[in-house]
Amino acid sequence: MLFYLHQKKRCLANWGNNAQHNKLAQDFDLAGRIIHQHNPQIRVFTILGICYGKTQTSLHTKGYWKLVGQNFWTFVSGNISLYKEIIEPIGFRAKQHNEQFMKEKGKILNKMTGEFISAYCKNDGGIDWNKLVEFNSGNYDLEKIRFI
Numbered sequence: 492m493l494f495y496l497h498q499k500k501r502c503l504a505n506w507g508n509n510a511q512h513n514k515l516a517q518d519f520d521l522a523g524r525i526i527h528q529h530n531p532q533i534r535v536f537t538i539l540g541i542c543y544g545k546t547q548t549s550l551h552t553k554g555y556w557k558l559v560g561q562n563f564w565t566f567v568s569g570n571i572s573l574y575k576e577i578i579e580p581i582g583f584r585a586k587q588h589n590e591q592f593m594k595e596k597g598k599i600l601n602k603m604t605g606e607f608i609s610a611y612c613k614n615d616g617g618i619d620w621n622k623l624v625e626f627n628s629g630n631y632d633l634e635k636i637r638f639i
Contacts (some may be wrong), residue, residue, distance in 0.1 A: 515539065540567065592600035 519537035526535050537555035546559040559567050564574040611623045
């Protein structure tokens, strides 16, 4: 997400593993170069924003800032207490939708369980491991290849 704060363009994202962090750094670098080419006066700061946690603000070795928890919410809102103020409304909204979510989750779980039983279980209810392993790993085609 790109936005302006205090006359500066900001970019926020949330990512996970090392490959994703490398891609994030590449994307941030590219975005910064494009913005700078378009307007050399703009100083671009790239930021990895993480909604919760207690990690201190730091400059990542790949060149972007990492803002976590209260620091993240203060940065995006300017409100040092927002990280606490949003908890109750989020919890209320989650509770409103929880019943419908559980109903839909139950339907999907029942459907998938039925499909699994139909495809991979014996009449007595036990798992037919040969069928399951065949589905998961059966790919024999070595007769096509002539080894020397």
